[in-house]
Amino acid sequence: MVAELMLEAANLMLIGMAAVFAFLLLLVLLVQLLSSVMQRYFPVKPVEKPAISDTTAKGLNPAVVAAITTAVHQYRQQQ
Template sequence: MVAELLLEAASLMFIGMVAVFAFLLLLVVVVQLISAVMQRYFPVKPADKPSMADNSSNSVSPAVIAAISTAIHQYRQQQ
């Protein structure tokens, strides 16, 4: 009797594991298919890279550099 129950439990576990594996495999295939379709019909355009002229406008002002340097110097003196 116990052997029959263990055999039935093992078979149910095997069926459940196969069902989960089949579902996950199907999910991976569907996601890859959707990805391929989206890349084919809606390709991603590369972003424009900023030029070197834009970099100079984003530079840090000397006053900010001086304030940061002073704060670091005071912090190191306290320790």
């Protein structure tokens, strides 16, 4: 009696694991297929990097640095 139940439980477990494995394998294959189709018909265009702005090239604006310093100081005073 117990041996029969254990055998049936093992059988159900193996069937369940095989079903999950098959589903995951099918899912991976479909995602790869979809990826290759999308890359073929809708290729990703490279994004051009914007030119370096003048403020970055010249350095930091002293007024902005002063505002940030004041804000950090006030925040630390509240803590």
